Amino acid sequence: MAFQDEIIALIPQLRRFARGLCGDRALADDLVQDCIERALIKSHLYDPARPLKAWLYTVLRNGFISGVRHDKRSTVVKSIDDLGVGEGASLPEQEQGLSVKQLRDALDLLPVQQREVIVMVALEELSYREISDMTGVPVGTVMSRLSRGREALRGILERRGQPYLRRVK
Amino acid sequence: MNMKILQNWALHAYADGELDGAERNDMEQLIAASPEARQELAAIRRQKEAVKGSFSGVADEVVPAKLLAAARRPLSRRWGWAPNLAAALALLIIGGAGGWLASARVNSVAMASLPERAFSAYEVYAVEVRHPVEVPASEQDHLQAWLSKRVGAPFKVPDLADKGYTLLGGRLLADGAKPAGLLVYEDAAKKRLTIFVAGNAAGNEIPFEIERRGKLVTCFWRDKDLVYAFVGENSADDMKQLAQAAHDRFEG
Numbered sequence: 001m002a003f004q005d006e007i008i009a010l011i012p013q014l015r016r017f018a019r020g021l022c023g024d025r026a027l028a029d030d031l032v033q034d035c036i037e038r039a040l041i042k043s044h045l046y047d048p049a050r051p052l053k054a055w056l057y058t059v060l061r062n063g064f065i066s067g068v069r070h071d072k073r074s075t076v077v078k079s080i081d082d083l084g085v086g087e088g089a090s091l092p093e094q095e096q097g098l099s100v101k102q103l104r105d106a107l108d109l110l111p112v113q114q115r116e117v118i119v120m121v122a123l124e125e126l127s128y129r130e131i132s133d134m135t136g137v138p139v140g141t142v143m144s145r146l147s148r149g150r151e152a153l154r155g156i157l158e159r160r161g162q163p164y165l166r167r168v169k
Numbered sequence: 170m171n172m173k174i175l176q177n178w179a180l181h182a183y184a185d186g187e188l189d190g191a192e193r194n195d196m197e198q199l200i201a202a203s204p205e206a207r208q209e210l211a212a213i214r215r216q217k218e219a220v221k222g223s224f225s226g227v228a229d230e231v232v233p234a235k236l237l238a239a240a241r242r243p244l245s246r247r248w249g250w251a252p253n254l255a256a257a258l259a260l261l262i263i264g265g266a267g268g269w270l271a272s273a274r275v276n277s278v279a280m281a282s283l284p285e286r287a288f289s290a291y292e293v294y295a296v297e298v299r300h301p302v303e304v305p306a307s308e309q310d311h312l313q314a315w316l317s318k319r320v321g322a323p324f325k326v327p328d329l330a331d332k333g334y335t336l337l338g339g340r341l342l343a344d345g346a347k348p349a350g351l352l353v354y355e356d357a358a359k360k361r362l363t364i365f366v367a368g369n370a371a372g373n374e375i376p377f378e379i380e381r382r383g384k385l386v387t388c389f390w391r392d393k394d395l396v397y398a399f400v401g402e403n404s405a406d407d408m409k410q411l412a413q414a415a416h417d418r419f420e421g
Contacts, residue, residue: 008240015236016227020220029233036239044376045390047413058417100223107220121185122220128187136328136418143178150181150216 003043006052007036013053013124014060020119021064023108031067035060057124058134061116068112106156114149117142180206184213284380284387287365287398290342290351291385295361295400301353302338312339316350321368322394327418329354332411334362362401364415365389369396377412379405388412395419 014035018028038059039046046055107115116135120126128146132139182188183196200206281289294301304312309326317323319341326336334354342349342365349367356362375391388408389398397419399412 004240008237011232011236011240012228012230015230015232016224019227020224029236032236033239036236037242040240040242042374044374045416050413062417103219103223107223118220119224122217123224128182128185132331133414134417136325138328138330143182146185147178147181150213154212154216 003046004040007039007056010053010056011036014056017057017119017124018060018064020107020123021061021116023104031060031064034063038063054130054134057126061134064116065112102157102160106153106160109156110149110152114145114152117146118149118153121146180209181213184210184217283365283367283389283391283396283398284382286344286349286367287363287387287389287400288382288385290349290365291361291363291400294340294351295353295363301361303340305338306336308338309336316341316366319348320350320366320395324366324395324419326352327364327415329362329411329415332414333357334411337361360402362399362403362411365398365400367396369394377409379409381405390416392419 011032014032015028018031018035019025022028022031035056039056042059046052107118110118117131120131120134121128126134128139128142131142135142137145179188179192179196180200183193183200188196200210304315306312313324313326316326316339326339329336333356335356337353337355339350339352342351344367347368347370349365352364352366354362354364369391371391372393373391374393377388377390380387380389384402385400386403386405386408387398387400388405388411389396390412391397397412397416399408399415401408401411403411
């Protein structure tokens with residue numbers, strides 16, 4: 001399969017990864033487009049011995065991180081305390097489980113480094129080692145970002161009156 | 170092991186299938202013995218499923234046309250040699266024969282090939298036992314900001330700890346009439362590795378290439394804004410692997 005066809009076959013996964021990283025649909029698709037364009041320009045730097053998917057994820061993630069760095073608005077980490085305690089908790093359907101929107105909103109509140117690790121593990125099923133290679137930080141740092149991020153995510157959901165994730169049946 | 174440690178990382182590693190052998194057995198015993206650990210594990214797994222579930226539909230959406238178009242755009246030809254040739258022609262045309270010779274003399278240092286410049290920097294500085302660097306690794310943020318500014322484009326000092334190399338620090342070099350940066354790393358056996366970084370005046374991108382000088386091997390490449398050359402006493406394959414790992418991290 002030609003290089004470009006291989007990229008096309010991976011677009012659905014790239015879109016999912018991008019959405020996990022930045023949440024917003026339009027921004028995520030811009031990230032994917034940027035990733036594809038960069039990948040084609042830099043195709044000579046791709047080592048065919050490595051999986052194309054891992055390389056594209058790295059290109060996409062680098063684009064995301066440099067975008068975050070340039071866009072001051074998104075470097076401001078929203079404070080968990082900005083949320084009303086129990087906000088929206090009165091809706092009865094929430095008792096049934098966690099809505100997609102609630103979880104995405106909660107992810108938006110996490111620092112980028114924690115969010116990306118949570119997404120890479122849960123959504124893309126990458127190993128700690130793969131994440132370490134992609135982000136350039138040691139595996140121990142990946143682990144601490146992950147456990148801190150998951151704790152923080154759980155805390156946010158609980159503050160929003162959503163006990164689902166903690167409740168033990 | 171107390172519950173605090175469990176919560177911090179080991180249970181997560183277990184839930185993510187990252188433990189095996191003895192570690193995994195130990196964790197299974199702890200979980201079997203501790204209702205609290207079982208609750209935590211269940212909570213981690215539920216959250217992981219919930220995160221996955223919130224985005225799982227995205228991969229099934231119809232791919233936007235603009236993304237397909239981006240992937241199908243014809244690959245433009247890359248003129249790896251053209252900027253150099255154009256620069257040489259311009260010198261000839263502007264300077265005439267006399268000017269050409271003068272320019273060639275003035276630029277002789279800068280015109281040494283990238284591997285030669287990188288080998289020379291290694292030979293001068295990597296052998297320094299006490300003063301291999303100007304700015305130590307403890308001031309890495311400063312080093313990165315300073316060298317980025319001087320070479321004219323931002324780059325990230327790559328962390329190569331997982332490849333066995335610790336950053337010692339870096340220094341500014343005179344590369345002909347221009348500034349360049351040198352990063353120095355060392356492995357457990359005190360073997361040094363240097364990375365030479367300079368602005369890419371030609372703007373041409375070229376992929377990894379390998380060259381040797383005696384025991385030294387360099388793996389070098391050119392990106393749009395910067396040129397990079399790794400130098401060390403390693404095999405060509407090892408150098409390429411290190412360069413590959415660092416390449417992805419330079420942009421960070």
